[in-house]
Amino acid sequence: MLVQAYNLMAHAFLLFLLFPYIISTNIHACKQIERSSLLSFASTLSSPPLNWTSIDCCRWKGITCDQDGWVTRLLLPSKGLKGGISPSSLANLTHLTHLNLSHNSLYGSLETQFFLSLNRLEILDLSYNCLSGELPLSLPSSNIRTVDLSSNHFFGAIPSSFFQQGSNLTSFNVSNNTFTGYVPSSLCVHSSPSLRLLDFSSNVFSGNLAPGLGKCSKLQVFRAGHNNLLGLFPEDIYNATKLEEIALPLNSLHGAISDKIVNLTNLAILDLSYNHFGGELPLNLGKLSKLKFVTFDFNNLEGALPPSLMNCTNLVELHLGSNSLEGDISILDFSRLSQLTKLDLRNNNFTGAIKILMSCKSLHTLMLDGSFVGEGMPSDDDMVDFDGFQNLKLLSLASSNYTGQIPVWLSKLKNLQILEMRSNQITGPIPSWLGTFPRLFYIDLSDNQISGEFPKQLCRLPRLLYEPKVEDQYEFELPTFISEIIANQSYLQQKLSYFPQTIDLSNNNISGHIPTEIGQLQLLHQFFLGSNNFSGIIPNQISNLKNLEVLEFSSNHFSGIIPSSLVSLNFLREFNVSYNNLEGPIPTSTQLQSFNASAFEGNPKLCGAPLPNKCGPNKDMDVDNKNNKDEGNGHHQLSWFYIFVMLGFIVGFWGVCGSLFFISK
Numbered sequence: 001m002l003v004q005a006y007n008l009m010a011h012a013f014l015l016f017l018l019f020p021y022i023i024s025t026n027i028h029a030c031k032q033i034e035r036s037s038l039l040s041f042a043s044t045l046s047s048p049p050l051n052w053t054s055i056d057c058c059r060w061k062g063i064t065c066d067q068d069g070w071v072t073r074l075l076l077p078s079k080g081l082k083g084g085i086s087p088s089s090l091a092n093l094t095h096l097t098h099l100n101l102s103h104n105s106l107y108g109s110l111e112t113q114f115f116l117s118l119n120r121l122e123i124l125d126l127s128y129n130c131l132s133g134e135l136p137l138s139l140p141s142s143n144i145r146t147v148d149l150s151s152n153h154f155f156g157a158i159p160s161s162f163f164q165q166g167s168n169l170t171s172f173n174v175s176n177n178t179f180t181g182y183v184p185s186s187l188c189v190h191s192s193p194s195l196r197l198l199d200f201s202s203n204v205f206s207g208n209l210a211p212g213l214g215k216c217s218k219l220q221v222f223r224a225g226h227n228n229l230l231g232l233f234p235e236d237i238y239n240a241t242k243l244e245e246i247a248l249p250l251n252s253l254h255g256a257i258s259d260k261i262v263n264l265t266n267l268a269i270l271d272l273s274y275n276h277f278g279g280e281l282p283l284n285l286g287k288l289s290k291l292k293f294v295t296f297d298f299n300n301l302e303g304a305l306p307p308s309l310m311n312c313t314n315l316v317e318l319h320l321g322s323n324s325l326e327g328d329i330s331i332l333d334f335s336r337l338s339q340l341t342k343l344d345l346r347n348n349n350f351t352g353a354i355k356i357l358m359s360c361k362s363l364h365t366l367m368l369d370g371s372f373v374g375e376g377m378p379s380d381d382d383m384v385d386f387d388g389f390q391n392l393k394l395l396s397l398a399s400s401n402y403t404g405q406i407p408v409w410l411s412k413l414k415n416l417q418i419l420e421m422r423s424n425q426i427t428g429p430i431p432s433w434l435g436t437f438p439r440l441f442y443i444d445l446s447d448n449q450i451s452g453e454f455p456k457q458l459c460r461l462p463r464l465l466y467e468p469k470v471e472d473q474y475e476f477e478l479p480t481f482i483s484e485i486i487a488n489q490s491y492l493q494q495k496l497s498y499f500p501q502t503i504d505l506s507n508n509n510i511s512g513h514i515p516t517e518i519g520q521l522q523l524l525h526q527f528f529l530g531s532n533n534f535s536g537i538i539p540n541q542i543s544n545l546k547n548l549e550v551l552e553f554s555s556n557h558f559s560g561i562i563p564s565s566l567v568s569l570n571f572l573r574e575f576n577v578s579y580n581n582l583e584g585p586i587p588t589s590t591q592l593q594s595f596n597a598s599a600f601e602g603n604p605k606l607c608g609a610p611l612p613n614k615c616g617p618n619k620d621m622d623v624d625n626k627n628n629k630d631e632g633n634g635h636h637q638l639s640w641f642y643i644f645v646m647l648g649f650i651v652g653f654w655g656v657c658g659s660l661f662f663i664s665k
């Protein structure tokens with residue numbers, strides 16, 4: 001009995017001794033506490049099942065363990081996870097080094113308690129979720145290298161103590177949240193000298209950018225655009241010579257761009273647009289030979305372009321629009337900018353002939369609106385052997401007071417997709433060759449003195465007839481085509497995503513009828529003919545333009561009825577035929593009646609909703625009209641009768657003679 005008990009104890013003791021060994025030979029077998037933490041985490045999610053069912057949690061999808069069965073990695077990006085993250089469950093995963101839950105729909109906040117218990121964390125990516133609240137007081141661990149909390153709903157100031165443990169931090173991204181307070185620009189001085197990438201953009205940070213970034217000797221990318229930053233650009237940033245990108249658009253920074261910027265020899269991207277920077281461009285800017293994207297538009301820069309700029313032979317995009325720059329561009333050797341694809345010089349005071357720009361062989365977007373006022377468009381005589389601009393897709397020459405006719409040299413720009421010549425003093429007719437551009441889908445000639453008729457050839461524009469092949473599509477991405485100062489980002493995105501197929505000839509002296517061939521332009525989205533001398537009827541064929549969103553025909557001499565087929569235009573959101581000579585009832589449909597009466601006013605003989613005057617059948621005028629119409633219709637019926645008789649005759653004649661002919665053979 002005693003022996004038996006002794007034996008049992010001995011066995012138990014042996015087992016006790018062997019227990020750790022048994023566990024450790026079973027490499028990766030997950031610890032019970034880790035398993036329950038993970039299950040507790042999963043239980044708070046209302047999302048597709050994670051299929052975490054087997055015994056060994058180290059084999060679960062998204063989980064990695066170390067030799068001892070501690071969970072070191074929890075990687076579940078883009079898994080459709082929904083629900084509140086449970087800090088208490090994650091907090092028990094104390095051996096985590098990698099946590100990536102990006103691109104899910106997690107909510108909740110980062111409680112300091114939970115955060116600090118993850119004191120081995122190296123990589124933390126919670127971007128693209130719905131997390132909110134303020135940041136914890138400190139980074140979780142001194143091993144942390146990457147923190148990405150971008151695209152969430154975090155708010156509040158970044159605590160001054162936050163980076164205390166950040167000596168290994170290389171990448172910190174909190175963009176697209178609603179953080180307030182100062183940008184912590186001294187973080188390299190006190191805590192994080194290893195930073196390579198800092199992104200504070202699209203928040204509500206305010207105040208000055210304090211000095212300190214100059215100590216970020218490894219910093220490559222610094223973004224803090226779209227905030228409320230004020231004051232001068234801190235000069236010590238020119239000590240951070242590893243910088244490859246500085247992006248601070250949409251702030252209120254001012255002062256001149258110092259010549260010391262030439263210290264940043266690695267700089268490839270410099271975006272200071274939508275600020276209040278003034279003064280002249282640094283004379284030695286050209287020493288930054290790696291520059292590719294320079295975006296200075298919407299500032300107060302003045303003076304001439306530094307000739308050294310032509311030494312930036314790697315430039316791909318140069319945006320200088322809406323400043324007060326001036327000077328003769330024809331002294332600059334643009335031929336050296338052989339990589340340049342986009343050039344925006346809009347709304348400045350440049351002089352010189354724009355012919356010089358033809359030597360930029362790769363140019364596909366050229367925006368010169370309101371910049372060369374009084375210079376005149378290069379005439380055909382100037383362009384005899386012209387073969388430049390062969391890659392041009394967008395040419396924008398609006399508001400430049402150009403006189404004379406649309407020059408023939410433009411017809412050689414076979415890749416043109418967008419032609420913008422609004423608000424000049426262009427005379428003469430719309431050239432018929434405009435209809436031959438294989439890719440043109442946006443024509444704006446509004447607000448000129450163009451005369452003649454609507455050329456039928458325009459109804460053959462291939463890009464308005466057929467859906468384009470994928471390679472012919474062209475995205476006009478930021479900040480190519482924003483013409484107003486933008487107040488907020490939602491507006492910005494709206495403007496950029498929408499670039500519809502358009503013909504805008506409004507405010508000219510164009511006369512004659514709309515050709516019936518117009519019905520071919522099935523892909524047209526916006527059609528503006530307002531304030532011209534058009535006459536005749538609104539052709540029925542307009543109802544073939546199934547994609548039409550805007551039809552603006554006001555202030556012309558259109559007569560006849562509004563074709564009832566127009567009610568089939570389901571996408572119309574703007575419609576105006578006011579101040580013409582239209583008559584009869586407005587076709588009834590939810591669509592046309594949804595517009596204000598002002599869209600129809602100024603047509604005395606037009607009646608029915610939304611106009612106040614009803615189409616009374618008893619009114620003399622209406623009876624007269626009806627009679628006239630009946631007469632007209634009778635006339636038509638008569639013509640058709642003759643045509644049928646003739647057809648009958650022809651068919652009959654050939655029926656007889658044809659068979660005689662064949663029989664005789």
Ligand SMILES: *[C@@H]1O[C@H](CO)[C@@H](O)[C@H](O)[C@H]1NC(C)=O
Pocket residue numbers: 048049050051061079
């Ligand atoms: C869980 O298993 C189901 C069925 O096999 C599968 O459709 C689903 O994608 C799995 N979930 C995850 C997160 O792997």
Ligand SMILES: *[C@@H]1O[C@H](CO)[C@@H](O)[C@H](O)[C@H]1NC(C)=O
Pocket residue numbers: 033036037040088089092
């Ligand atoms: C976390 O650990 C604590 C104690 O170590 C325990 O009380 C708690 O239940 C654990 N939480 C989970 C979700 O496992």
Ligand SMILES: *[C@@H]1O[C@H](CO)[C@@H](O)[C@H](O)[C@H]1NC(C)=O
Pocket residue numbers: 077100102123124125146148
């Ligand atoms: C998180 O996972 C996503 C998807 O795999 C990946 O693109 C991202 O780089 C990861 N984050 C980090 C910091 O490695």
Ligand SMILES: *[C@@H]1O[C@H](CO)[C@@H](O)[C@H](O)[C@H]1NC(C)=O
Pocket residue numbers: 142143167168
């Ligand atoms: C940085 O991380 C390494 C391990 O990756 C670690 O050895 C080192 O102690 C950390 N540095 C500091 C200052 O904590």
Ligand SMILES: *[C@@H]1O[C@H](CO)[C@@H](O)[C@H](O)[C@H]1NC(C)=O
Pocket residue numbers: 127128150151173174175176197198199221223
């Ligand atoms: C920061 O994250 C956003 C996504 O939220 C991403 O678009 C951006 O490129 C990241 N910044 C850097 C410098 O990588």
Ligand SMILES: *[C@@H]1O[C@H](CO)[C@@H](O)[C@H](O)[C@H]1NC(C)=O
Pocket residue numbers: 128129130151152176
């Ligand atoms: C900003 O964050 C929101 C919320 O996560 C996300 O839906 C949106 O796509 C993000 N915007 C950008 C530009 O990354």
Ligand SMILES: *[C@@H]1O[C@H](CO)[C@@H](O)[C@H](O)[C@H]1NC(C)=O
Pocket residue numbers: 214235236237239
């Ligand atoms: C740049 O760094 C040098 C030393 O590396 C220092 O003397 C100078 O003051 C710094 N410049 C600025 C503007 O901080």
Ligand SMILES: *[C@@H]1O[C@H](CO)[C@@H](O)[C@H](O)[C@H]1NC(C)=O
Pocket residue numbers: 235236238239241260263
């Ligand atoms: C330029 O960078 C060097 C270090 O590469 C530094 O010594 C110098 O002070 C910097 N100049 C300015 C104006 O910051």
Ligand SMILES: *[C@@H]1O[C@H](CO)[C@@H](O)[C@H](O)[C@H]1NC(C)=O
Pocket residue numbers: 286307308309311
């Ligand atoms: C352009 O660079 C060359 C060679 O580096 C130099 O000789 C020339 O002076 C520079 N031109 C300008 C205008 O700075």
Ligand SMILES: *[C@@H]1O[C@H](CO)[C@@H](O)[C@H](O)[C@H]1NC(C)=O
Pocket residue numbers: 323324325347348349
């Ligand atoms: C161009 O110069 C004229 C006269 O010097 C000035 O009135 C005008 O404001 C300037 N325009 C721009 C956009 O700087």
Ligand SMILES: *[C@@H]1O[C@H](CO)[C@@H](O)[C@H](O)[C@H]1NC(C)=O
Pocket residue numbers: 373374401403425
């Ligand atoms: C535009 O040209 C007309 C004459 O062609 C001239 O009278 C007018 O002053 C010019 N406007 C500007 C802003 O240069």
Ligand SMILES: *[C@@H]1O[C@H](CO)[C@@H](O)[C@H](O)[C@H]1NC(C)=O
Pocket residue numbers: 487488490491
């Ligand atoms: C953004 O700007 C547009 C146009 O100015 C305005 O209608 C809208 O209300 C603004 N939205 C916010 C959130 O400020």
